[in-house]
Amino acid sequence: MTVQQSDLKLDGNAIGGLLREIFAMEMTTAEGTCAHCGRVSMVGEVVVYVNAPGAVVRCPSCDHVLMRIVQGRGKYWLDLTGVRCLEFSA
Amino acid sequence: MSFISRGFRGKRRDVAAAGRVPPGQYVVDDFPVLSAGPTPRIPVAEWNFVVEGEIDEPKKWTWDEFRKLSTEQVTKDIHCVTKWTKLDTAWTGVSVDTILEGVDTAAEYIVAFSYGGYTTNLPLEDVTGGKAWVAFEFDGQPLHPEHGGPARLLVPHLYFWKSAKWVRGLRLVNENQPGFWESNGYHMYGDPWREQRYWGD
Amino acid sequence: MSSRGPRLLEWRLGTVAELVQETPRVASLVLDVPDWQGHLAGQHVDVRLTADDGYQAQRSYSIASAPEDPRLAITVERLDDGEVSPYLVGEVRKGDKVELRGPIGGYFVWRATDARPLLLVAGGSGIVPLMAMLRHRAAAHSTTPTRLLYSSRSLDDVIYRAELERLASASDGVTVTHTLTRMQPPGWKGYARRIDRAMLAEVCWPKDQMPITYICGPTPMVEGAATLLVDMAFDPASIKTERFGATGGSS
Numbered sequence: 001m002t003v004q005q006s007d008l009k010l011d012g013n014a015i016g017g018l019l020r021e022i023f024a025m026e027m028t029t030a031e032g033t034c035a036h037c038g039r040v041s042m043v044g045e046v047v048v049y050v051n052a053p054g055a056v057v058r059c060p061s062c063d064h065v066l067m068r069i070v071q072g073r074g075k076y077w078l079d080l081t082g083v084r085c086l087e088f089s090a
Numbered sequence: 091m092s093f094i095s096r097g098f099r100g101k102r103r104d105v106a107a108a109g110r111v112p113p114g115q116y117v118v119d120d121f122p123v124l125s126a127g128p129t130p131r132i133p134v135a136e137w138n139f140v141v142e143g144e145i146d147e148p149k150k151w152t153w154d155e156f157r158k159l160s161t162e163q164v165t166k167d168i169h170c171v172t173k174w175t176k177l178d179t180a181w182t183g184v185s186v187d188t189i190l191e192g193v194d195t196a197a198e199y200i201v202a203f204s205y206g207g208y209t210t211n212l213p214l215e216d217v218t219g220g221k222a223w224v225a226f227e228f229d230g231q232p233l234h235p236e237h238g239g240p241a242r243l244l245v246p247h248l249y250f251w252k253s254a255k256w257v258r259g260l261r262l263v264n265e266n267q268p269g270f271w272e273s274n275g276y277h278m279y280g281d282p283w284r285e286q287r288y289w290g291d
Numbered sequence: 292m293s294s295r296g297p298r299l300l301e302w303r304l305g306t307v308a309e310l311v312q313e314t315p316r317v318a319s320l321v322l323d324v325p326d327w328q329g330h331l332a333g334q335h336v337d338v339r340l341t342a343d344d345g346y347q348a349q350r351s352y353s354i355a356s357a358p359e360d361p362r363l364a365i366t367v368e369r370l371d372d373g374e375v376s377p378y379l380v381g382e383v384r385k386g387d388k389v390e391l392r393g394p395i396g397g398y399f400v401w402r403a404t405d406a407r408p409l410l411l412v413a414g415g416s417g418i419v420p421l422m423a424m425l426r427h428r429a430a431a432h433s434t435t436p437t438r439l440l441y442s443s444r445s446l447d448d449v450i451y452r453a454e455l456e457r458l459a460s461a462s463d464g465v466t467v468t469h470t471l472t473r474m475q476p477p478g479w480k481g482y483a484r485r486i487d488r489a490m491l492a493e494v495c496w497p498k499d500q501m502p503i504t505y506i507c508g509p510t511p512m513v514e515g516a517a518t519l520l521v522d523m524a525f526d527p528a529s530i531k532t533e534r535f536g537a538t539g540g541s542s
């Protein structure tokens with residue numbers, strides 16, 4: 001069976017549970033500014049690939065990596081350097 | 091003890107002959123596709139492969155030039171850090187030894203880099219001596235883009251994230267430079283037999 | 292109700308109270324979940340299955356039931372080469388327990404207190420979270436003008452078909468438009484093609500009514516419809532999307 005690229009391309013809704021674990025709050029309405037192109041997207045709208053050794057989150061506008069999230073051995077490794085600023089409500 | 095779902099088996103997981111399956115892995119008979127981004131679509135007419143870095147003169151091949159290099163057919167077991175192992179996978183490719191023939195370097199490491207931006211790092215001695223290939227066929231067929239075609243790196247003795255899909259070159263470097271996953275929690279070396287999945291393993 | 296829910300997202304067990312076969316390949320699991328704190332229409336749960344050797348598989352499923360319903364329902368499409376869906380649709384029986392956590396999601400939610408005209412665009416099993424919205428709308432006695440455009444392969448693949456007919460004929464402001472892309476019954480007078488700009492233009496709200504839109508289904512369909520609506524000058528901020536991957540549902 002050929003896997004289409006679109007099978008693997010989801011959006012921020014798909015990591016809602018994972019982000020909830022990490023941030024201890026609902027994050028799909030958080031807004032992130034892409035460090036590369038400046039586009040502001042809600043987490044629910046960003047491009048997400050979950051079928052990988054980790055979750056890779058990309059800007060819907062320029063495709064640059066916004067976040068990488070790896071889980072293992074009871075730890076998370078979170079790279080947010082692709083997000084210049086993440087805004088979310090208290 | 092966590093909850094067990096009555097009657098759930100999941101995808102077919104075999105326990106193969108001991109000795110072939112590294113710790114924590116299970117054997118699958120399909121070929122899972124993992125992806126960190128959109129699949130690059132590189133027509134072979136535009137494909138290039140380079141060797142650069144700590145080298146007197148960078149080397150470069152077009153697809154036609156690359157396909158004139160001597161090739162090998164190899165059958166290997168592969169092990170993904172996400173725990174699946176696939177036995178007896180058949181590849182056709184150019185040995186990295188062939189690619190590095192005549193290259194004089196003091197570098198001890200490489201960074202493999204790909205179309206689409208993926209990178210991974212390896213010690214030079216782990217891609218030489220018959221341990222690594224740039225593979226362009228799987229199971230006798232041209233390598234499909236979802237599995238890294240036109241060509242991918244193949245380094246079966248390490249976790250498969252080191253076998254960079256859509257590879258477009260090797261950079262010889264003096265220091266071990268963490269690649270895409272190695273800079274975010276995954277082990278710098280990645281030996282499945284010592285279960286080196288994550289930092290600190 | 293806040294979409295935040297309890298601070299810690301814990302795994303809990305729901306008991307299958309009822310199984311409803313919606314179409315030949317789609318079934319709803321109606322669950323009793325003790326201490327369920329409620330949810331918003333559009334949210335999902337993560338379901339985790341564990342085999343006796345410890346192997347685990349996890350998938351997300353949109354909640355199909357309205358927040359007002361006493362039980363939690365999810366609707367699952369069985370994919371032949373799937374790992375989780377053939378278990379949930381085929382193996383699971385009444386009385387079985389299913390491990391889940393949620394509700395999850397704050398972006399793709401609709402509250403009946405939102406009075407803006409509503410456009411819902413569904414492809415295949417993308418109808419599930421939109422159905423939760425329609426059920427919530429009905430339970431809240433809302434008369435918000437609502438239009439659903441629902442793309443399915445054939446009439447047999449239309450999920451919740453009878454219930455959608457009832458909602459549409461209730462004369463409280465819901466219209467349902469189907470498009471059947473692969474096979475149509477004899478005498479079918481409705482749309483018989485993939486969603487395109489002309490179809491959207493005929494179905495959607497006039498821009499000046501400032502509608503909000505929720506699109507859910509396979510990734511290519513969602514992106515196609517969202518792009519078309521933006522091209523038609525709808526405000527991108529008024530369009531919310533949820534992608535299920537090409538297969539239109541978790542496998």
